[in-house]
Amino acid sequence: xxxxxxxxxxxxxxxxxxxxxxxxxxxxxxxxxxxxxxxxxxxxxxxxxxxxxxxxxxxxxxxxxxxxxxxxxxxxxxxxxxxxxxxxxxxxxxxxxxxxxxxxxxxxxxxxxxxxxxxxxxxxxxxxxxxxxxxxxxxxxxxxxxxxxxxxxxxxxxxxxxxxxxxxxxxxxxxxxxxxxxxx
Numbered sequence: 001x002x003x004x005x006x007x008x009x010x011x012x013x014x015x016x017x018x019x020x021x022x023x024x025x026x027x028x029x030x031x032x033x034x035x036x037x038x039x040x041x042x043x044x045x046x047x048x049x050x051x052x053x054x055x056x057x058x059x060x061x062x063x064x065x066x067x068x069x070x071x072x073x074x075x076x077x078x079x080x081x082x083x084x085x086x087x088x089x090x091x092x093x094x095x096x097x098x099x100x101x102x103x104x105x106x107x108x109x110x111x112x113x114x115x116x117x118x119x120x121x122x123x124x125x126x127x128x129x130x131x132x133x134x135x136x137x138x139x140x141x142x143x144x145x146x147x148x149x150x151x152x153x154x155x156x157x158x159x160x161x162x163x164x165x166x167x168x169x170x171x172x173x174x175x176x177x178x179x180x181x182x183x184x
Contacts, residue, residue, distance in 0.1 A: 045113035047121035051091035051106055053079035059092030061181045062105060062174065067094045070170040070177075071163055073102050089182065096164070103171075105178055106160040115153040122151040122160045129168075133176060141168040150175050157184055 057078025058064065064075040073096045080090035089107040096102040108118045119139040128140030131152060137159075139152035147164040150171035159178055161171040178184075 042113075045111070045117035047114070047118040048087070048108055048110075051081035051087065051104075053091075053093045054082045055080055057092065059090070059094075059105065061089065062092055062178055064094060066177055067103050067174065070173045071103050071165060072170070073164075075102070100164065102164045103174065104162045105174065106158075106162075107178070107182070107184075108158040108160070110156050112153070112156050115156050115158040118158040118160060119151040119153045122162070123149050131172070133172075133179065135179070137179065141172065143168070154184070159184065 057080050059078055059080060064078055068075050071094075075094050076097055077095040077099075079093045079095070081087070081093075083090050087107070088109055091104060091106040093101050094103040106122075108115060123140030123142055125140060128142040128149075128151075130138070131141045131150065132138045133152055135154065137152040137154045139150075139158075141150040142148065143166050144162070147162065148166055148168040148171055149160065149162045150168050151158065151160040152175060153159075159175050161175045161178070163171045163174075165171075
């Protein structure tokens with residue numbers, strides 16, 4: 001039987017189609033059940049809600065004098081947030097005149113995905129400058145409408161510092177001090 005150029009043998013194609021149809025009709029072709037496993041893509045991790053001050057301070061890991069020195073403003077009061085799962089360290093709110101928050105520390109402890117989501121929510125990858133600190137900390141910093149933010153994560157821990165200053169250097173210095181003081 002001559003097939004000619006570009007043609008398939010008709011008998012072989014026809015026989016293969018008949019065999020496939022017979023197997024399907026007789027139930028001879030089965031598919032294995034799909035094994036249960038992790039979804040192909042995981043849903044995005046969500047950052048925990050930003051903390052709120054609930055009690056008067058002091059901040060047990062950052063003295064007010066350090067904030068005054070780094071941020072260049074007098075601290076008129078300190079308040080802290082509640083602690084709980086994912087937040088074993090209270091967030092600390094350092095106030096200045098007119099009851100305005102001049103600096104806030106926020107430490108989130110969880111999975112690497114949650115820590116990354118926390119940093120990305122505070123200093124989005126798309127808009128912030130990439131930053132790193134010794135010891136494997138990485139994240140972003142940028143000016144904000146209220147001042148600036150410096151946010152870094154390492155494994156399952158995120159450290160987010162916000163300041164009412166437009167420059168990120170004071171927030172960076174505070175982040176370095178918080179990480180060193182807590183041994184993170």
